[in-house]
Amino acid sequence: MAATLPAASASAVTTELHAGVLVVRIDNPPVNALGQPVRAGLLAAVEQAAASDAVRAVLLVGAGRAFIAGADIREFGKPPQAPALPEVLNRLELLDKPVIAAIHGPALGGGLEVAMAAHWRLALPGARLGLPEVNLGLLPGAGGTQRAPRLMGALAAAELMLSGRHLGAQAALDAGLVDQLADGDDPQAAGLAYARQLLAQGAGVRRTRDRAISDAASAPAALDQLAAETAKKTRGLFSPARIIDCVHAALELPFEQGLQRERALFVECLNSPQRAGLVHAFFAERESAKIPEARAAAPRPLQRLAVIGGGTMGAGITVAALDAGLSVVMIERDAESIARGQKNVEKVYDGLIAKGRMTAEARAATLARYQPGTSYDAIAEVDLVIEAVFEDLEVKKAVFRELDRVCRAGCVLATNTSYLDIDAIAAATQRPQDVIGLHFFSPANIMKLLEIVVAAKTAPDVVATAFELAKRMKKVPVRAGVCDGFIGNRILAVYREAANHVLEDGASPYEIDAAVRAFGYPMGPFQVSDLAGGDIGWATRKRKAATRDPRSRYVEVADRIAERGWYGQKTGRGWYLYPQGARTGQEDPEVLAIVDEERKKKGIVPRSFTHEGIMRRYMAAMVNEGARVLEEGIALRPLDIDVTFLFGYGFPRWRGGPMHWADTQGLDRVLADIREFAKEDPQFWQPAPLLEQLVAEGRNFDSLNRAAA
Secondary structure, three states, rough: OOOOOOOOOOOOOOEEOOOOOEEEEEEEOOOOOOOOHHHHHHHHHHHHHHHHHOOOOOEEEEOOOOOOOOOOOOHOOOOOOOOOOOHHHHHHEEEEEOEEEEEOEEEEOHHHHOOOOEEEEOOOOEEEEOOOOHOOOOOOOOOOHHHHHHOHHHHHHHHHHHHOOOEHHHHHHOOOOOOOOOOOOOHHHHHHHHHHHHOOOOOOOOOOHHHHOOOOOOOOHHHHHHHHHHHHHHHOOOHHHHHHHHHHHHHHHHHHHHHHHHHHHHHHHHHHHHHHHHHHHHHHHOOOOOOOHHHHOOOOOOEEEEOOOHHHHHHHHHHHHHHHOOEEEOOOOHHHHHHHHHHHHHHHHHHHHHOOOOOOOHHHHHHHEEEEEEEHHHHHOOOEEEOOOOOOOHHHHHHHHHHHHHOOOOEEEEOOOOOOOHHHHHHOOOOOOEEEEEEEOOOOOOOOOEEEEEEOOHHHHHHHHHHHHHHHHHOOEEEEOOOOOOOOHHHHHHHHOOOOOOOOHHOOHHHHHHHHHHHHHOOOOHHHHHHHHHHHHHHHHHHHHHHHHOOOOOOOOHHHHHHHOOOHHHHHHHEEEOHHOOOOOOHHHHHHHHHHHHHHHHHHOOOOOOOHHHHHHHHHHHHHHHHHHHOOOOOOHHHHHHHHHHHOOOHHHHOOEEEEEHHHHHHHHHHHHHHHHHOOOOOOOOOOOHHHHHHHHOHHHHHHHHHHO
C-alpha cells in the first residue's frame, strides 16, 4: 500500500512511499525536461529520503513516455537558476540509501546524467540513452563526462558523446550503462520489483564515482588517436576536442577535480559562438515546420503513394516512402524502364542487408508494399502522386495531364522539380488547387531537406498534407514560394556566380574550394559541380540563356569545360582529374590553362585573393540574395533559409545558417562589403532593399524570425 509523504515539489516532482521504497516521479510534460522545478524537486526528494527512517531505497521514474529527455530548452539563453544540476546529482549520488533509476523512453543528456548518478539502473524495452550535447556545441556538464567512462570505459564513453547517438536498452546493457533489463512498459512496477530484489539481496549504495575505469591503461593512446580523427571529421568544431579533454581528466584526476575540469570546459563551450549557432540551428529546424497552412487546415488522408519515374530520384523517393510505412506504386514508361526502376529500389535494400542493417524478412515485408508498373490506371486510387521525371517543363506538363485524367478527386499531385515553374505545371490540370512542389534532394532516401513549394492556387490542406508526408519520412521541411530555383537553388545560382567572378579575376578553382572548406563546408563549389555532374549546370545555363540580362557579367569557363565532355566524376574529369575512377580529385593544369585563356580574351589581369577575401564575396552574395528571397515572400522567415542551407547544401551547422551568420557578423558590415564590391561590378552587387532597411533601422534577420513567431 502506498503512503503519500509531503510532495517534494508542486507537481513537477512528486513522491510516494511504497513499502520502504520512495517513488520519485518526474512529471514535466511533454518530455520531463530538467527545468528548475524538476531540479528543485529532485533535490527536495533526496533530502526527504535522507531524513526519513521509513525510506530504505529511492526509485526514480518518469511520467508519460520519457524518463528525462534532457535540459529544458525554454531555459536556453537565460540566466541559470538554482539549484544547478551538478549540485543535485552530487547530492543524489552521495545519498546513503540505494537509488534506482527505471528508464523508459528517452534518457538523454541531463536525463542520462541523472541515471548515471543513481546507484542502480534498470532499462525497459523502449529506453533510449545518449549524451547528445555535442549537437548543441556543448558537452555533458553535470558529471556525464566523468561518470560515463567509469560505467562503460573511457574510449566507448568518448565515442558515445562525440557521436551524439542513442543506445537502445540492450545496447546500453552491453555497454555497461544499465545493470538490468525489464519487460513491459510500466517503469514504476518494473522499478519497484527491481528495488525489492536489490533490497532482498542486501545490495546497497554503489556510487559511480567510486568505480575504476576498465580501460584506463589503453585509453590514453586510443583517445589521442580519436582526437586526431575527430579533428578531421568535425572541421573546426569547438566542443568535440573539449569532450576528449574531459575524458582524459576522468583518467588522470580524482573525481571531484575531474568535475571541476568538466565544468570549466563546459563554460568555455557555453560561451562559444559555435554554441549559439548550433542552438539556432536546433530551434530553426523545429520552427520550419510551423506554417500558416498547418494552422488553417488538416492533412488529407495519406497511405497510398505513386511515384512517376524510376530513375535515381524516383527510386530514392520510393525508398523514403516505403521506409515511412507507406504503400507505393511506381510507374515507368515501358517494361525495360520499370525493371530498371525496380532494380534501383531493390539495390538500396540489398545494400542494407549486406551491411547487416536489415534482415531478409524485413526487406520482403517492405517490398510487399511496393508495386511497379507501366500503366497510369494503376494509380487511380492513390492519395498522393510524386512526379520525378526528366527536368523539362513540357515533359512534366504531359505527365500532369495524364495524372489529371486518372487520379481520383482529392488526390495530391506533386512535382519533384529543382527549378521549374510549378504554376505552369498546375495550369496543365483541371485541379491546380491539388498541385504542389516537393523538391527532394539526392539521394532522396538519405538527404533530410524537403523544399515544399506552394503554388499560387495550392489549397491549404494540400500544403498540410505535404508537411505531414515530410514528418512521416523524417525529412526537414521548408516552405518555399514559386520562382526559378525556389529558395536553395535560386540563392546557389547567385553565390556560385560570385565564385565564378573570383575565378575569372584571379583565384583558381582549387583556392576557392579550399577557402570554402576552411569556412566549414565539406566541399567547395567546384567539387560539388563535379559530384553532381557538369552537364546538369550546363543545361541550366543554356535554359536561362534567353532571359539573361546582356549587361550582366557572364563567366564562360564552365561552358568551355563542359564543351569538352568533362562533366566531373562520372567522366573522370571536370574541374578536377579523377584517374581510375578516384573519388578524390586532383588539380588539373589543363583547367588552369582554360581559365587563363578566358581571362586573356577579356583582358583581365589576374589578382590574388586570400581565403577571407574569397569568403567575403561568397557569403555577401548568399546573404544578399537571401534578403531578396525574403522580401519577395519566397521564404517565410530567415530561419527557413538557414534550414535550407544547413540540410541541403552543406552549410556548417555550427555557423547556424547564412542569415544567422550575417547577424553574427553585423548586417552593417555585410552591406558595407556589398557596396565596396559594387564599385567593381554595380550590375551584380546591388544591395537588397530589405538588407538596407534592416541596417537603417538597426535590426537584424532574427528580428524577422521573432516577428513571425
